């Protein structure tokens with residue numbers, strides 16, 4: 001039997017990336033620059049330059065990414081994993097023998113995943129790579145104080161290759177929660193988006209992703225009545241076409257959607273794959289619109305709000321555009337309801353956010369586009385991230 005795995009491990013972990021530990025009496029952020037240079041097909045160099053000498057550089061942990069793929073080039077640097085009972089408090093630290101203002105690392109290609117987090121390196125079959133920039137940000141110890149950084153990054157590719165930096169935001173930290181692309185592709189316009197497509201993507205699947213993307217972006221633009229504030233870049237990488245089954249990991253970050261495909265089942269058109277791909281495209285597109293604001297958006301709220309919300313927006317979008325029949329949409333919702341009955345937030349927080357999140361939105365009995373239009377406008381105006389309180393007051397207002 002073929003197995004189909006699908007996962008959208010992304011937005012749930014955004015919390016983890018932006019919640020640098022609360023610091024009492026927080027000193028200002030330390031200005032820092034970093035240049036990320038691709039120095040070989042499978043090698044990058046990160047050269048940090050801090051405005052003050054630092055004695056320790058810490059980043060939220062990312063599985064074994066740093067212990068296996070990052071090598072300090074500066075002498076007198078010691079790596080130390082800092083475990084914590086709370087997963088979002090775990091850190092990777094680099095401790096310096098004596099304070100320095102320059103710190104360099106060599107980073108080799110990495111195929112793994114950071115648990116429930118962005119894939120650090122989306123590798124393309126043609127040598128291209130998407131590097132997740134959120135893993136380069138952290139905090140530092142300077143003069144005995146822990147300080148967050150205000151990190152700006154510049155990028156340098158191999159000779160002649162294309163480099164697409166993450167979208168720029170006024171808040172430098174926010175700019176880093178996205179991928180930088182290095183590789184041979186010249187991004188092609190695809191509707192409102194620019195597309196970096198792995199040449200190994202099977203033709204039927206490339207067409208399906210493109211068609212669904214253009215249908216969904218047209219639907220979201222008109223239904224949510226907000227043009228995109230920043231150009232959307234879509235990156236589709238093919239990890240392998242040799243392992244069993246099919247896996248597609250999708251992620252929406254600021255102004256970007258990334259899909260990472262693997263498995264030989266994708267070589268042939270298959271209705272189950274078609275169904276999953278359509279849902280994943282619609283789901284990631286929903287996150288793009290949830291974040292299509294100048295302030296606010298997805299923050300520290302329980303994941304079921306943005307994940308369940310994206311599920312509800314996606315089902316509605318697929319149904320409204322007749323990409324799915326009413327029966328397909330109903331079957332998807334029924335399946336989520338059945339899943340939700342079997343789990344709790346404690347037993348399976350990940351599934352809970354999706355299946356029970358969708359169930360909660362269905363239970364609200366409000367028109368989903370009307371509800372999310374109001375939420376998007378509320379978060380954009382107030383600057384407050386989505387929250388249960390905001391959802392409660394907005395849905396109550398709509399029911400009156």
Ligand SMILES: [Zn+2]
Pocket residue numbers: 008010011012283287306307310
């Ligand atoms: Zn999601």
